[in-house]
Amino acid sequence: MEFSAANKIFSVSEFIALLNIGLKKSEVKIVGEVGQVQFGPTGHVYFTLKDEKEPGLIGCIIWKSKYLLYGIKLQEGMKIMTSGHPEVYAPSGRLSFISDTIELAGEGTLKKQYEELKKKLTAEGLFAEEKKRALPKYPQKIGVITSKQGAVLADFLNNIGKFGFKIKLIDSRVEGQEAVSDLLAAVKTFRKQDIDALVIIRGGGSMESLMPFNNELLVREVAAFPVPVVAGIGHDRDEPLAALAADFSESTPTACANLLNESWEQLLLSLERCERNIITRYEAIFDRYLMIENKLKIFFERFKALLDSVAQILGQAERAIFLNNPERQLKLGYSIASINGKIIKQIKEAAIGEMIDLKVSDGNIKSEIKKINPYG
């Protein structure tokens, strides 16, 4: 390439184009103080960046779409860090720096920007407690935004319970201003998907590293997200604004996972309680049944005894009737003697010459009394 370029004769435009191909590979970060700022009619922003103490100065351009992304209003004297690459503008031959990202530089400045934005968004009610939504009970479809790299995702996945969660992950950078566009795209993607809750997680870090989560556009997206958002973004004293705008802000990915598990675990406890209640009640029913069964056995025994006593009574009645049956006495050879219908039991009740009736088993015999002899 270099050989062919050395032997080729270029037009100016061709040469600048070739130059720009090489310059595009020179991705760098520059820190400097903002000088003159001009806003073009198309929304692109032209500004100069200079050293504080040395005479270095470079013209910079940030395209409208990028400029709006970072929520920083460039002003003269502001100290910023920008990442991008140099480029020669062919019509003027001027070298400019094409900024892909801009961020405020210096802890104090970042803190100031953070506080100002926090104040503004608080006034708008983005962080209001009454705006916070509860997680749906038994969430299943979970959207997760984090970096596939690092332990954060593993911590989350290791602690999420086995409750049939369907987890969709969008891999995103989570550090540096470059992360803003990833995070915004991920949130917007999930906005169109059917999920029960959105989880945004990353590990702890300095205020600079957490700056993407203080991006105004991202904070607004989180605040307006259609389903509850659970944030687990670092452990900084100055809580990232995206976490403040979320419905839940947890300190770790593990805590986020535990929060999602909560209603499921309560359900399990409640099911265990129900199970215990059913068993206890069933045991009570069973005890009652045993009691009834015992009573029934006693009743059976008593009834059997009653039947036996009835049989005994019948037997006794049968014997009494048998013994008292007059026919039986007559068949045995006994007869019943009577005079004028009166049964004769003693000799004094009869007199010689009287007619006496004798009843035997098959008829009557009439006799005349001829003689009466007392015993002995």
Added chain:
Amino acid sequence: MAKEKQDSKNLNDNLKRLAEITAWFDKQEEINVEEGLNKVKEASILIKASKERLRAVENEFEEIKKEMDAEI
């Protein structure tokens, strides 16, 4: 016949009547053969019907008990 049927159905009444008949025999000082015979006939019918009814009740009870024992 109707009386027999009625008697066979009501074991309690039968037992009561039999008790009356045996008591009647017990208190007789003079045997009234004809009435005694009638009482014997009535008692025989009652005893026969009662025994049948008792057997039926016992059988039914045994069946129920068997079923209950099987369930338990």
